Amino acid sequence: xxxxxxxxxxxxxxxxxxxxxxxxxxxxxxxxxxxxxxxxxxxxxxxxxxxxxxxxxxxxxxxxxxxxxxxxxxxxxxxxxxxxxxxxxxxxxxxxxxxxxxxxxxxxxxxxxxxxxxxxxxxxxxxxxxxxxxxxxxxxxxxxxxxxxxxxxxxxxxxxxxxxxxxxxxxxxxxxxxxxxxxxxxxxxxxxxx
Numbered sequence: 001x002x003x004x005x006x007x008x009x010x011x012x013x014x015x016x017x018x019x020x021x022x023x024x025x026x027x028x029x030x031x032x033x034x035x036x037x038x039x040x041x042x043x044x045x046x047x048x049x050x051x052x053x054x055x056x057x058x059x060x061x062x063x064x065x066x067x068x069x070x071x072x073x074x075x076x077x078x079x080x081x082x083x084x085x086x087x088x089x090x091x092x093x094x095x096x097x098x099x100x101x102x103x104x105x106x107x108x109x110x111x112x113x114x115x116x117x118x119x120x121x122x123x124x125x126x127x128x129x130x131x132x133x134x135x136x137x138x139x140x141x142x143x144x145x146x147x148x149x150x151x152x153x154x155x156x157x158x159x160x161x162x163x164x165x166x167x168x169x170x171x172x173x174x175x176x177x178x179x180x181x182x183x184x185x186x187x188x189x190x191x192x193x194x
Contacts, residue, residue, distance in 0.1 A: 005097035037077035044110040069147035073115030079108040
């Protein structure tokens with residue numbers, strides 16, 4: 001499929017999307033945070049057939065996301081759809097790639113959850129041990145899901161609670177420095193604080 005346009009990953013939306021010519025139709029492919037794509041999806045694939053994404057199936061995907069994240073895996077959801085309005089497929093020649101494309105990213109069909117291992121570099125454990133020996137408290141700030149962040153922290157021997165980055169955004173600099181958590185789902189602004 002020939003790519004027409006892309007919406008790059010953004011830490012605010014937590015997904016990226018690409019639009020492709022699929023014969024005389026336009027197909028959008030999306031990858032991103034499972035919780036975000038679950039919210040944007042109305043169906044899911046079983047084999048080659050799309051079924052309604054009901055509450056029980058959503059709960060099953062959320063549970064699987066937690067299970068994968070608990071294994072220190074970075075979890076991505078994959079979803080997509082053929083562009084259509086009121087049940088009518090939009091012909092490829094009618095698609096305007098310069099228009100606002102975000103409205104097309106709803107009623108997606110969830111295809112899969114994918115767990116990706118992204119292990120810490122070998123020298124990280126040693127660096128944390130060196131910090132501890134020197135009386136320095138190490139903190140881990142990551143854009144990963146809270147459960148993934150907690151699992152990685154355990155593997156590294158880091159102790160403390162895990163919090164979402166948004167929970168830390170309102171803290172004063174003094175409180176930030178003295179607080180012990182390992183924030184997950186942190187955006188660039190949170191990661192740059194000292």
